[in-house]
Amino acid sequence: MTVAVKFFASLKEQLGCDGATVEIGEVATAADVWLQATGGKSLPPNVLVAVNMEYADQNAAVQDGDEVGFFPPVTGGAE
Amino acid sequence: MTVAVKFFASLKEQLGCDGATVEIGEVATAADVWLQATGGKSLPPNVLVAVNMEYADQNAAVQDGDEVGFFPPVTGGAE
Amino acid sequence: MKVEVRATPLAPWRELASYEEAHPELAGGAGAASVFVGSMRDSNAGDSVTGMTLEHYPGMTEREMLRLCEEARDRWSLLDLLVVHRVGALLPGDPIVLVAVWSTHRREAFEAARHLMEQLKSTVPFWKQEQTDAGRRWVEKNTPGY
Amino acid sequence: MKVEVRATPLAPWRELASYEEAHPELAGGAGAASVFVGSMRDSNAGDSVTGMTLEHYPGMTEREMLRLCEEARDRWSLLDLLVVHRVGALLPGDPIVLVAVWSTHRREAFEAARHLMEQLKSTVPFWKQEQTDAGRRWVEKNTPGY
Numbered sequence: 494m495t496v497a498v499k500f501f502a503s504l505k506e507q508l509g510c511d512g513a514t515v516e517i518g519e520v521a522t523a524a525d526v527w528l529q530a531t532g533g534k535s536l537p538p539n540v541l542v543a544v545n546m547e548y549a550d551q552n553a554a555v556q557d558g559d560e561v562g563f564f565p566p567v568t569g570g571a572e
Numbered sequence: 573m574t575v576a577v578k579f580f581a582s583l584k585e586q587l588g589c590d591g592a593t594v595e596i597g598e599v600a601t602a603a604d605v606w607l608q609a610t611g612g613k614s615l616p617p618n619v620l621v622a623v624n625m626e627y628a629d630q631n632a633a634v635q636d637g638d639e640v641g642f643f644p645p646v647t648g649g650a651e
Numbered sequence: 652m653k654v655e656v657r658a659t660p661l662a663p664w665r666e667l668a669s670y671e672e673a674h675p676e677l678a679g680g681a682g683a684a685s686v687f688v689g690s691m692r693d694s695n696a697g698d699s700v701t702g703m704t705l706e707h708y709p710g711m712t713e714r715e716m717l718r719l720c721e722e723a724r725d726r727w728s729l730l731d732l733l734v735v736h737r738v739g740a741l742l743p744g745d746p747i748v749l750v751a752v753w754s755t756h757r758r759e760a761f762e763a764a765r766h767l768m769e770q771l772k773s774t775v776p777f778w779k780q781e782q783t784d785a786g787r788r789w790v791e792k793n794t795p796g797y
Numbered sequence: 798m799k800v801e802v803r804a805t806p807l808a809p810w811r812e813l814a815s816y817e818e819a820h821p822e823l824a825g826g827a828g829a830a831s832v833f834v835g836s837m838r839d840s841n842a843g844d845s846v847t848g849m850t851l852e853h854y855p856g857m858t859e860r861e862m863l864r865l866c867e868e869a870r871d872r873w874s875l876l877d878l879l880v881v882h883r884v885g886a887l888l889p890g891d892p893i894v895l896v897a898v899w900s901t902h903r904r905e906a907f908e909a910a911r912h913l914m915e916q917l918k919s920t921v922p923f924w925k926q927e928q929t930d931a932g933r934r935w936v937e938k939n940t941p942g943y
Contacts, residue, residue, distance in 0.1 A: 502852050502924035503935040543922075546857035562854055562922075568936040569851070569882060569923025570914055571835020571894055572682040572756050581706050581778035582789040622776075625711035641708055641776075647790040648705070648736060648777025649768055650689020650748055651828040651902050664814040671810070678890030679839040685910075686832040689903060693825035744824030757835060757914060764831075765907045 494519055494557035498530040501564035504540060524551040526561045539566055573598055573636035577609040580643035583619060603630040605640045618645055652724065652732045654716040656707055658739040663688045663749040670733050670751070681730050681753040685760035687768050693743035695781060695790075702782035703741045712736075715775045723752070723767055727759040734767065736777065798870065798878045800862040802853055804885040809834045809895040816879050816897070827876050827899040831906035833914050839889035841927060841936075848928035849887045858882075861921045869898070869913055873905040880913065882923065 499512040508531060515529045523542045528534070542551050543562040555561055578591040587610060594608045602621045607613070621630050622641040634640055653670065667686065671677055677684075691703050720732045733751040741747065750767050754760040771777075779790040799816065813832065817823055823830075837849050866878045879897040887893065896913050900906040917923075925936040 499854070501854055501922065502926075506935075543854070543857055546854070546860055548920075562857065564854065564922060565924065565935070566938060567918070567920065567922050568925045568938070569853075569894070569921050570918030571833075572838060572841075578708070580708055580776065581780075585789075622708070622711055625708070625714055627774075641711065643708065643776060644778065644789070645792060646772070646774065646776050647779045647792070648707075648748070648775050649772030650687075651692065651695075662814075664810040664817070668808075668810040678836070682836055682838040684832075684834040684836070686830075686834070687903065687907070688830040688832070690824070690828055690830070692828040692901070755838070757833065761833070761907070761911045761914075768903055768907075 494521070496521075496526050496555055496557070497560040498526060499560065499562045501562065503565050504563055508534075519557075521555055522552045523549055523555055523561050526555055527551070527563060536563075540564065541566065573600070573634075575600075575605050575634055575636070576639040577605060578639065578641045580641065582644050583642055587613075598636075600634055601631045602628055602634055602640050605634055606630070606642060615642075619643065620645065652720055653734070654713060654720055654732075655735045656709075656712055656716075657735055657737055661735055661737055661746045661749060663735075663746050666735060666749060667733070667751055674731060677731060677753050680755070682755050683757040683760040684751060684753050685757070685764040686749070686751045687764050688746050689748040689768070690746045691741045691743050698783045698785070700743065700781045700783055702743075703747075704780045704782075704787075705736075705738045705741065705747070706778045706780070707736075707738045708776035712776045716771070719767060719770045719775070723763045723770075727752075727754060727763040729754050729759065729763055732763075732767075734771070736771070736775075738777070798866055799880070800859060800866055800878075801881045802855075802858055802862070803881055803883055807881055807883055807892045807895060809881075809892050812881060812895060813879070813897055820877060823877060823899050826901070828901050829903040829906040830897060830899050831903070831910040832895070832897045833910050834892050835894045835914070836892045837887045837889050844929045844931070846889065846927045846929055848889075850926045850928075850933075851882075851884045851887065851893070852924045852926070853882075853884045854922035858922045862917070865913060865916045865921070869909045869916075873898075873900060873909040875900050875905065875909055878909075878913075880917070882917070882921075884923070 731753040735749045752764045877899040881895045
């Protein structure tokens with residue numbers, strides 16, 4: 494199946510990549526998608542995961558056509 | 573001594589009086605001033621007292637030239 | 652810091668824009684502004700209210716407002732405060748009170764603005780009289796806000 | 798209810814004046830409006846900050862903001878909400894976020910505005926990058942607001 498991957502903020506800079514389209518087997522979690530997209534880098538513990546723009550666990554199953562976002566802790570709002 | 577008296581809001585309406593100038597003996601409290609100004613009416617328990625525009629107890633001593641304000645509980649601000 | 656009792660209409664957002672324009676030092680230093688606007692509602696205690704008159708104790712009212720603001724400024728290390736309260740005749744929808752607080756961080760701004768509103772209601776000499784279909788009536792007590 | 802991610806300058810008081818003008822139903826019904834404006838400060842963690850860039854996750858950010866607003870509206874029976882958050886390049890003093898809440902009584906307005914600010918900081922995908930004399934750096938964690 495095909496999954497769209499997006500990286501944001503400091504994670505995007507560290508990986509040198511905005512996102513990618515990943516081909517992966519029919520049974521896969523968000524963490525599997527990360528491994529595939531990053532060439533086997535380990536998923537940092539503080540990275541947040543969203544599947545189809547909703548927060549998800551790294552062990553959440555993904556489906557064909559899903560979008561998986563990975564990003565660091567959020568820092569919006571005000572002091 | 574001479575003391576200026578002011579009444580506000582519902583109290584002003586009930587008494588039919590904005591205020592008065594009261595002549596009273598040299599040793600007097602705010603409550604004495606009330607009695608003198610109202611012709612002996614009893615001071616309602618919820619009436620607030622200010623001497624020279626500062627909240628005061630009804631037993632606070634007043635001096636010649638003081639201004640004594642009497643008013644009902646305040647209801648400013650918003651719901 | 653500015654405290655005002657106003658007998659003419661209050662446009663809170665225009666008031667805030669003017670105040671910040673006149674105080675450019677707030678830009679850059681103040682990370683947080685918390686604002687409260689209380690307006691006249693068209694009903695109270697189940698009755699339709701068509702108008703309101705606000706009375707105050709000239710001199711004492713301003714003094715109490717200033718005292719509250721100075722206390723809040725010192726307690727929460729605020730950068731600035733603006734409080735404007737209407738008196739006179741109001742119609743439903745008219746703003747009654749504007750409280751604005753500027754601080755470095757949001758916690759102080761939120762807490763100070765809320766505290767000021769409670770204090771304004773409970774200690775500053777203002778009295779509301781409502782106009783209903785049944786006639787005029789003095790508002791008798793305050794609704795607790797905490 | 799309006800939620801917006803904005804890439805152009807935000808003038809919060811003008812924004813509020815326009816919003817209320819476009820929503821005349823708020824006048825008369827809303828006795829209380831609580832507003833918070835968070836702005837870019839010119840220093841952070843002891844360093845002078847000369848600029849900031851805010852990044853977001855287009856689509857997800859708006860969705861999270863809307864979800865928070867709907868939750869707050871239902872929890873506190875709010876009459877209306879307006880939330881605007883900047884992205885892109887900012888300078889010191891520039892407003893970053895505007896949260897406005899209208900309700901019948903002041904308690905709900907205060908609590909909802911504060912809650913929304915905490916939630917905006919902790920759950921909505923925005924990331925700040927600061928420009929200091931030593932170069933650019935990502936802001937790493939949030940300051941607790943309670």
